[in-house]
Amino acid sequence: MKRIDCLAAIYDQLTECAVVTIMGAVAVELYSLGHRPNFFYLEHAMGLASSMGLGIALSQPDRKVVVIDGDGSVLMNLGGLTTLARYAPPNLTQIVFDNESLLSVGGFPTATGTGTDLAGIARAAGIPGARTVTGQDEFTAAAKAAIDADELACVVAKVEAVGPASFHMDLHLLENRFEFQRALRS
Amino acid sequence: MPVSERNSKLVYDALLAAGVEVISALPETWLVHLIRLADDDPGMILVRLAKEEEGVGVSAGAHLAGRRAAMLMQNHGLLQSVNGIVSLAQLYHIPLLMLISDRGHLGEPDPWQTQGGKATRPVLDALGIVTDELTDPASVHVQVARAMTLAQASLSPVALLLTRELMWEAA
Numbered sequence: 363m364k365r366i367d368c369l370a371a372i373y374d375q376l377t378e379c380a381v382v383t384i385m386g387a388v389a390v391e392l393y394s395l396g397h398r399p400n401f402f403y404l405e406h407a408m409g410l411a412s413s414m415g416l417g418i419a420l421s422q423p424d425r426k427v428v429v430i431d432g433d434g435s436v437l438m439n440l441g442g443l444t445t446l447a448r449y450a451p452p453n454l455t456q457i458v459f460d461n462e463s464l465l466s467v468g469g470f471p472t473a474t475g476t477g478t479d480l481a482g483i484a485r486a487a488g489i490p491g492a493r494t495v496t497g498q499d500e501f502t503a504a505a506k507a508a509i510d511a512d513e514l515a516c517v518v519a520k521v522e523a524v525g526p527a528s529f530h531m532d533l534h535l536l537e538n539r540f541e542f543q544r545a546l547r548s
Numbered sequence: 549m550p551v552s553e554r555n556s557k558l559v560y561d562a563l564l565a566a567g568v569e570v571i572s573a574l575p576e577t578w579l580v581h582l583i584r585l586a587d588d589d590p591g592m593i594l595v596r597l598a599k600e601e602e603g604v605g606v607s608a609g610a611h612l613a614g615r616r617a618a619m620l621m622q623n624h625g626l627l628q629s630v631n632g633i634v635s636l637a638q639l640y641h642i643p644l645l646m647l648i649s650d651r652g653h654l655g656e657p658d659p660w661q662t663q664g665g666k667a668t669r670p671v672l673d674a675l676g677i678v679t680d681e682l683t684d685p686a687s688v689h690v691q692v693a694r695a696m697t698l699a700q701a702s703l704s705p706v707a708l709l710l711t712r713e714l715m716w717e718a719a
Contacts, residue, residue, distance in 0.1 A: 382609075402612070406635035410605035414636075417609020417617070420593050421570060425613075441598030442605075449595065539640050543612045 363498050365459045365521040366391045369430075371502040372457075375509050376401070376428060380546055382415045383430040384408065386466030387525030388459060392430065394526065397533060399545040405535045409439030412446060412456055419451035422546065426453050428509060433460040433474045440483060443516075447488030450514040456484075457505055458516065460494075461523040469523060481518040492516035552717045555685050556581035559647070559710070562692035563618055568645070569593060570610040572603035573620035578649040578715045582620055600625030604632030608642045616696070618645040623652065623668040626707070633675060633705055643699035643706075650681070650709040655716075672707050679707040682714050 365387065373395050381401045383389045389403035404411045415429035436443070436458055446456065462475035474480060484492035491513070495501045501519050508515035560582055563571070571586045572595040573579065586594040593615075595606050600621045607617035621629070626648050637644040651658075652665015672679045678698060682688055691708065699706040 380613075404636070406639055407605070407632055410601065410608075410632055410636055413602040413605025414609040414612075416595065416602075417570065417572075417606035417611075418613045419609075420595065420606075421610045421613035421615040439599075439602065442602050444598050445595065445602055535639070536641065539612070546612050547614045 363496065363501060363519065363521050364524065365461070365519075366394075367498060368459070368501050368505070368519055368521065369395055371498070372505050372509065375506060379426040379428045379509065380418050380422070381428045381430065382411050382418070384411045384432050384435045386432070386529065388430050388432055390526045390529050390531055393531050393533065399541045402542040403531070403533075403535070403538060408435045409442065411435060412439065412442050415454055415456070416446055416449065416451065418546065419454040420449060423451065423453055425546070426455070426509065427451075429454070429456045431456055431458045433458065433462060433472050433480060434464045436480055437472055437474075437478070443484050443487040443489065446514060447484075450488070452512045452514060454514050455508045455511075456516045457508070458518045459521050460518050461521050463523045465523050465525050466529065481516065484516045484518070489514055489516045492518065494518045494520060496520045550717050551578055551581060552715055553581050555688070555714050557585065558685055558688045559682065559692065560585040562689045565689065566645075566692050566696035567616045568618045568696075569615045570595070570607065570617040571620060572597055572606040572617065574600050574603070574622070574625055576622040576649055576651070578651070578710060579620050579622070599628060601629040601632040604629055604636050604644065607644050608636055608640065611642055618647060620647050622649045624664045627664060627667060627671060630671065630675070633677075637705050638675070641703035643703050645696055645699050646705060646707045648707055648709055649715065650711045653712065655712050668709070675705075677705050677707050679709065681709045681711050683711045685714065688714070
């Protein structure tokens with residue numbers, strides 16, 4: 363399963379959501395499908411995409427927030443899963459693309475490649491419906507259901523460790539920041 | 549408990565007056581009353597963190613979504629949050645009001661707080677963060693208001709150190 367195909371499968375469903383992604387391949391691939399003002403690509407601060415999503419979700423309970431995370435980033439902020447679970451905003455969905463590596467910096471393996479189960483950690487943290495999906499149809503159904511659901515959800519998608527040919531995005535991070543703020547406040 | 553309830557209330561009321569609607573916090577002794585006040589206030593969104601750096605993300609999200617936020621933490625929480633402060637709040641020009649208990653400074657009896665106390669001001673200086681000390685109850689309101697004004701105008705972090713003089717009362 364490829365991350366870009368997963369993103370394409372849910373792209374139309376993200377139209378009305380506030381979307382926060384991590385940096386690297388996730389950001390570039392979503393951007394390549396067509397940028398929208400309601401997409402924010404966190405170009406550093408690994409681990410904090412989910413914390414940002416929590417801040418948005420608690421501040422705007424009527425807006426669906428989708429955090430598109432990765433195994434390396436989630437591993438940097440495992441405690442954040444317990445904070446998500448504690449407040450469990452029903453308008454927040456976390457999708458974790460788990461390619462078992464730090465792809466953007468050279469493909470070094472993460473602990474999910476040697477058995478760490480992020481969905482299991484999320485369940486134990488208090489997100490009972492957290493699950494791992496490995497097939498494309500399974501991902502599409504699970505992710506769409508998670509975004510539609512009126513409860514905190516976490517979907518961990520096992521994907522191949524392949525990314526885009528280039529990590530260049532023709533969008534300065536501050537331009538992205540201010541347009542995203544405007545989209546959220548409008 | 550010799551942590552000042554009265555001055556904690558003063559600081560909390562100043563945060564309310566500055567328009568703060570979201571507080572992310574990790575407790576320590578000096579902050580217990582402040583956090584309880586936030587917890588008891590149905591109008592306040594209180595996020596109890598596992599680790600302080602999360603609060604930078606929560607505050608950034610709240611800001612982009614149109615709500616004013618503040619972080620409550622010990623100075624060791626500041627040290628814990630440095631990457632988030634640099635690579636989210638400063639990189640992305642986020643106004644981040646940080647109220648930091650000034651442990652390990654003059655009068656500190658706990659040996660384990662003293663190394664962090666020595667590092668707090670140099671780290672804030674190294675990050676270029678405008679910092680003020682809250683010592684006098686009479687000026688808390690205006691200092692918090694000015695810190696929020698500067699944070700919003702500069703789109704930058706601003707630190708207020710909660711000092712022993714303000715937070716601690718002789719038993």
